[in-house]
Amino acid sequence: MSTETGPESVSQTADDESATASWLSPRRLALASAGTLVFSFVVALYEIIEVVGEPDAFLLVVGGSLVFATLLSRVLREEIAFVIGAVLLVGGIWSYASALGVDVFAMQDPIISDVMSLLTGLSVLRLEKIELWVLGVTPAPVFLTWYLAMRRRYVAAVVAGGATLTFFVLTGDVGTTIALFGVLGAAGTIGFGRLERFGGDHSTTDVLAVVLAAMVVLTVTVSVVPGGSGQPFQLFGKGGDRTIEASLMNSDQRLTIQGSIELSPKARFTVESDERAYWRVAAYNRYTGDGWVRSGSSQKYPGQLPNPPGRYETIEQRYVVESRLNAMPAAWRPVRVSETDNARVSALAGLRPATPFTAGDSYRVTSRRPAPTTAELEAAGDDYPEGLEDRYTQLPATIPDRVDERADRITADADTPYEAATRIEQHLEDNKAYSLDVERPDGNIADSFLFEMNEGYCTYYATTMATMLRTQDIPARFVTGYTPGEKTAEDEYVVRGLDSHAWVEVYFPEIGWVKFDPTPAGPRSDAEQQRLEEAGVSNDADIDIDDEDDDTDTPTDTPDRRTADTPTPAGPITPTSPPGWQSTTQSGDDRTTEPETTAPDREDGGLSLPEPPSREQLALALVVVAGLAAGVRRTGAAERAYRAVWLRWQPRSDPASDVERAFARLEYVLAREHRPRRPGETPRQYLAAIGADPRVEQVYDCYERARYAGETTEQVADRAVELVNEVVSDRVGPFGN
Template identity: 40%
Template sequence: MSTARVGRRLPRALTDSPQDTAAVACVAVVVATYLSVLYDVTAVVGTSTTLVAVVAGALALAGVLRALPGKYAFALAVALLVAGLAAYLLSVPRAYYAALSPGRVLKDTVALLTGYSVLRMPAAGTWAVAVAPAPTFLAAYFTARREYARAAGLAAAALGFFVLTGDASTTVTLVGVLAAAGAVAFETLALHDASTRQVQVVAAVLAVMVVASATVTAVPGGRSPLVPAEATTTAGSLVNADSYVGVGGELRLDPQVHFVAESDQPTYYRGAVYDRFTGNGWTQTADVGTERGTPPPTGDRITQRITVERRLDIAPAAAVPQTIRGLDAELTEGGLLQGTSTLYPGDSYEVVSRAPPDDTDVLARETGVVPETIRDRYLQVPESTSGDVVDLADRITADAETPYRQAEAIEAWLEANKEYSLDAPNTQGDLVNEFVLRGEVGYCTYYASAMTVMLRSQDVPARFVVGFTEGQRVSEDEYVVRGVDSHAWVEVYVPDRGWVTFDPTPASERTSAEESRVEQARSEGVSGVDAAGSENGTWTPPQTTTPQTSTDSADTEDGNNQTAPRDRESYFGTSQGVESPENATVPANLGDGAGGDAGGDGSTPDLPPLTTLAVWGVLVVGAAAALRYTGITDRAYRALWLRWLPDGDPAAEVEAAFERVEYVLGQRYRERRSGETVREYVADVAPGDAAERAAVLRERARYAGSASDEDAAEAKRLARSLAGEYSRLPSLRR
């Protein structure tokens, strides 16, 4: 057994050799990739400080126990993982813990490994903190023992888990794979005592891998990892069966008919409820809608028959469903439809719902206690939420004394201060921060996300809802609903009354944009735009004694039956000065000039994500290594140094000029030996008059103490002349 191999089994301090340094750096990057996923999870639910402390403790423990035999270190890591998972199980809701069984564990494990995001888990932050120490401890332990391949392998396995759950982005995965490959390569170089030039070759190869992955992709339309992904929504509908919905960016909606509804009154059709905001999207955690303690709805009874015209992965229905026929679906205790099967054209089902309470006077007085299960789930805001957003919400709701009045105030402020547009700008950071503090335009997901987060910052439970607006009315009790009618709004929990619907998106602008898109599709001959006679125009009820003052499709037929969110614009007025109900007066310009990290005019550029910067870092380091390996950087530096001569004291100028002359002579003939004088050196190599004159000037400046400006100018001229001759004779350069 070689001495090198024996030595590597001993826990020694890390050296400063380039191989070890590069290997340690690569392992650190792999560890950082999976920790970045866990950090993102904890940043959403507010436990990132705990995660950082736990990771620091695991690293310190690895440093202290690096002399521990491997089998004991592995056993300790397993113990850390088991203890962490036990703590997690004790933190999840009692209903989940009571239902725990081997079958449930197996089912959840398979779900995680097939794309079930960690963010959907109950107590996701606790889970992230629980699983972080074990792989981090082992990776640091093996790194301290110079077993870089093992360390990188363990860290890569942890990253692979998050690739399977779908939580690791393409860029994070690429960074981790490159770093793991680098750790193995640099460990091999360290074992064979490789030279610095070989280390440079490996770094250059990693850079080539980055370039290749950025320019060649097997996925049509795949984005380069060198450029951060844009938050652009291009789906034909906001409503789908996914547990995650992204928000932000340009939105292009589908004008084709999705379903036709027979309903005894116009309503919004709820599709899905989301409870956890990540900063740029909403996640639906497990068992959402099963919270106990929610009061039953007390509004009107609504009967609807839905006939599907295009494939649907959800079952839209008016809130709050009570019974359903013709569809295999689970109705949760909280009144949500879950587990619905895919619906195809021609499928039909009937839903009977009870509308949420709609007595404004009663709702506005409620100040009761919110159940703990509701508070635990619907008050979460990500750590990225700006303090300026919270301060603004404080000021908007300062005169609102109840949750309902607070919701009215924030809804009114958003309508008065933001403009509706489907061409909203992309955001790289937290969407709510950008929209509330700096943005001017947005569409429904912007409005609904902002209102939900602002209410939660005021300790008012709220949730993000997607579904469809009532669509085009084609008869007294029939509605045609298209993809353009997909929408997002807010449900606010009112104590002792339950969930109440609010829609902060300006109704008239939204309706105008939807109608324009449908008319464009008709003119272009797009198929499936009309059904049930919708091409003949919108049906309107016969004029009564009190004529309708608004034809906006968001208005309800009966002002007392607010089964759809109210048209807040007509309720509060269309001017920038918002006329709010009692105790909800909100100045239209409240929040202008917000300080802190608001950015004022928004001129401060946003930095790319850390993962993108990491990829660029690998590319830059690899490119630098390649340049060093080929000698390009040295030649470029020498070429610049030979021709650039500093100004200053004449004696110093003469000395600097002769340094260039001596370098040229060393490349053309030989270098001056140690102890050899300049006079002896010049006499031996016989370089010619120009070099001999430069040597004389240098000798006189150094030993006679006399150097004039003319001497300095002559020395510079001679140095540049010799450097020019040298550059024209490449065969003499080494």
Template identity: 60%
Template sequence: MSTETGGPTERAVDAARRPLAALFEPRGLALLSAGLLLFSFTFPLYGIIDVVGDPSTFLLVVAVTLVLATGLSRVVGAWTALPVGLGLLVLGLWMYASALPADVVAQQDRILGDVVSLFMGLSVLRLQMIELFALAYTPAPVFLTWYLVLRRRYVGAALVGGAALTFFVLTGDVDTLVALLGALGAVGTVGFGRLERFGGADRAVETMAVVLAAMVVATMLVSVVPGGTGTPFGLFGEGGTDTIEGSLINSDQRVSIQGSISLSSAVRFTVESPREAYWRTGAYDRYTGDGWVRTGSTLDYRGEMSGPQGESRIVEQAVTIESELDAMPAAWKPVRVSENVAGDTSVTSLGGLQPASAFTPGDSYTVVSRQPVVSPRRLQRAGDDYPGRIESRYTNLPASTPDRVATRTRQIQDGAGADTAYETARAVESYLEREKGYSLEVDRPDGEVADSFLFEMDEGYCTYFATTMVTMLRTQDIPARFVVGYTTGEQVDSGTYQVRGLDSHAWVEVYFPDVGWVQFDPTPAGPRQDAEQDRIEGGGDLGNVDDDPEPTTEPPSTPDRPTTNPSPATPGSTVGPIRTPTTDGDAVRTANDERGGIPLPEPPSREEAALILVVLAGVAAGARRLGLHERAYRAVWVRWQPRADPASDVQRAFERVEYVLAREERPRRDGETPRQYLAAIDADEPVERVYRLHERARYAGDVTVSLADDAVAAANEIVRERTGPLG
């Protein structure tokens, strides 16, 4: 006989509610936590795929892997499934290695160096063929994490998923909030899994909160990757000051785009050269939507390097370092360095030079460059027959780049009547110079930088101009890249140039067949000389400048001071009319520059607020587990007695004294009368007095204000004399 009650509607509602209710049972919460952990390490992979291609294939791979794990969890034991997961990893990595270019595979030490560098804080985005790497890496951790949690192997699932997440924390490819969610997922998987097996809901939840808070605090206090460029999550930033020189010149493998900045007039180096140029320090090929990454490995300098493809002239530069500098400025294209630094010099995958360690004041070196000799006529005739490796590497954009960027670029092309790559580059360069203002006081956009600057911002500085121009050219399949370094600087003598922090800059290089890379500078030039000259004559820096920073950018909101310009026919120049370069300086956020007075702290970001809440919840849970909240309450309760009515006051005074006696002597036993208790502990007169007053109030009903005053005063005296720190 059926025991169900209610009509069909009620039974249908109950049936619909059961699956939802099951989600809030320990088993359902463990599965949800595992799903959160899966999200935390697949989300950065999705972002990586979006940078270089279409993420739909990646999503399909994740879905198929989850279906496979779900199916096998019903029919295959763990000792069979584990080899399947490891086999997926080995097979994926073998496929990735097999697809690498032959010249890369031949350099086994280079591959090993890439692998090691990932665990030293360098972004996964710097790997070649990154989309294939993501597709090869993903199935194994996804399969094992989901399979193990379905088989109720919660600790194993958390270990596998946590290891996959840790990899991306080490490389700096996961942001704070996602890393926090992953940590919460790992702790929840284990905690709710144990709760399903052993019960104890309150204690399990408290333990999870404490563990998660401890993880967050540990990452705040300990650098996960000393010396790495990744950004494992922490509270209230990374410490130090954002400067453009730190982000552009000393950024190594990655450049992020920042907001408002200011200048430094510090002299960085002096160059003796027969020709002026832009002193290039690095270039970046992979655009992420909010910054730049240089892919490929850095190799040791092994003698003279190749020069540009076409006609070139030799330019020798003698560089003397004036203040610490973690870069090796040189005119493009460097081909040889002096013997005194050859053993400590590396060559980047994009042909730039890097010192093994920072230069210090007084250091010097000589570098020989071969500057391309170009003219507008020659670039017009260069055509668009790009080598495959150049086209694939330097025309790639994130799949999420809005279509309106390409549409606007075509409109600019049509308006200028541009038919060649050179004409398009000049048209885009002129458009940005003309339509966008120059300012250091800008808010960092939340979305894709080039799109935001092109359509939503009225002004910006060099990083925004260069990023936008490269993006626009790439939408038209014109190879271009983001370049950083210093402009010519101030000519202090014939053939001698003094270069300051405020000369740090970002510009664009465009590739032309049979010519090579040619410089363009879309940042608007103008009369900034007075502002910079005042800065130089005034001495010192605007704000406290940290020379070991993270990204940012350039000078006050006026255009740039005129400097001696590189010849249009050299790499340090823009082809076409001689232009005054805009330079960007060593910089630091100055929150109170406009307001004056004491700077107000900025409100916490979304990630920082989340971390604060986690830490506070963990502290509260830990205090509850240790009984600290009860002990703290009692410490206040026994020392402070607010007055109410006489009867309540006497009762409270009696309870306070009993609490102190229980701590100092022993608690009163069940069935033991107050008189028996006092005799057993040999109580002194003040204690007996409180007990007598309590007995009189309770049994005689004689409770006056005077009696209550006596009881409270006696209790206060006992508490003061007998209580030390209650802790």
């Protein structure tokens, strides 16, 4: 069978190559890079809008902006396009500010506070009415970046898109992988744009590949905003962010659920109080799927805060800080603060210090704690204040339907929100084991804990309960703080890092926020006690552990195992207990316990294989490898390495080939030492010109006999190779170049 290669087939091959070159032209590559840059900040915006609602409207806005930019790039001058972009941006911010009831042009304090907060590392998710903000700001950067790229104004396109991406990096709303893609898109837009405009050979492509690889490495290793949401400050000394306390109290506006965690026995504060209570620190209203965000800004303490709407009791507290503390614990609900001017009030009515407290600082708080009866809770109904239900029943659009279905089944026989809350609380206590050693799931935390995990600690319990309540349209929020701690004297408690905790607050009309705690009290108390004993044995510094004596807190049983820090003067709250359940109290904790739930056995002893890299990681790794290869080629390192091996090592084949290669090696050494042999210059003329030594003349004799006389034997080849090896070793050296 024969194959002809005629003019038609040659022409077809040329056309194919031309088509391939067209598709990989610098223009197309520059536009693809600009699209990657747009994609990077659009992903950040998409993930934000996905947390608070359906993203359909957002996708329409993005698509419309791209189409608008493509069409106008053919007919619209750049000056007018910039005006359109500015109008889109100002109009979007104005519509958002109008929804908040503030004048954007007056530069009121809420706007200034929001802008400064965002630029110092706080998530965009903390903004109120975030869906309006996203829809308002999206069109301008998408339109301008793509319009400028279509107009071949690549540097200006990167400035517009890069500034937007940088903004979301500063707020902590862009992950490392997406930031990398954005950086690569920006570099590719400029690099391929220059190739399109000025042309270039493969060396230009090598430089671009090296730059892209360097950007990948720098983006991975350099933190842009230390102390932002992606890398929190360590405020609690040696405990670091591995302690449960640091993971809860380091988080001002945003809290991310962590994996395995530790307990810190260090004393944080002492409190004198006429009532035991949970010392509340912060509440969070916006669930992201992997953590919580508190929307709104904190304000200076106004001098008096409102009372809860229903029945309450008054609790007087005085706190003395034992070690640096960037929190302001107080029993819920604080209404008055004294003995300090360091207090601020969050948007959810919690207290925050304007600057961190240091050892010896003190303050007083008066709280009005809700004290409802069971009858009042059951009769509260679901007539919630305007806006409250929307704010505290928000769930990400990506939450699986099975969470809702499981909550429906658990609360099927509940007639009131109160009964639904107690059913969900009881379900989590009965079916999940307490453990600090857990592997953080990749997906939605509540879904993973409910269906895929056998055990967890307080943040997992509280997150899951709040999420399940929200699927039932019951307002709930995630709360952090400290349990009562160890009673050391009459009306005095010492609170340590290991007392840090997370629980849930549920809203009831005409009553207010009521505490629910789904974390099993017994196992948690055992873990705390074990950590105290370990600290006492190891003599950890700064630990004030007293021997157990008659002052150790052993409170009497309280009828409300959910809100034991809320005695009920008008009647007990006694949810129905399952058969065989026995109520006991724990020292240092005001929650009742049940028999410890044991997680099912897990398979151990098998070979643990590392997780395969993601497609994004593989793509970025290929960019780095390509950059390294281009850098090696650009610097000539590969050629030098090859030449060094070729010069010093000669594999043997047949005598004629062996003599030819030995002669080539010798001439390479002579060219380095003297000069290359000129065209038309015979070997003998070259030897006479450079004055070679006898060994070189012998190799030339071997070469001439093999080349012109055909007299080549094994002995001649062996002699030629041996002589060249000696010359290379003498003149170049075993490790020379």
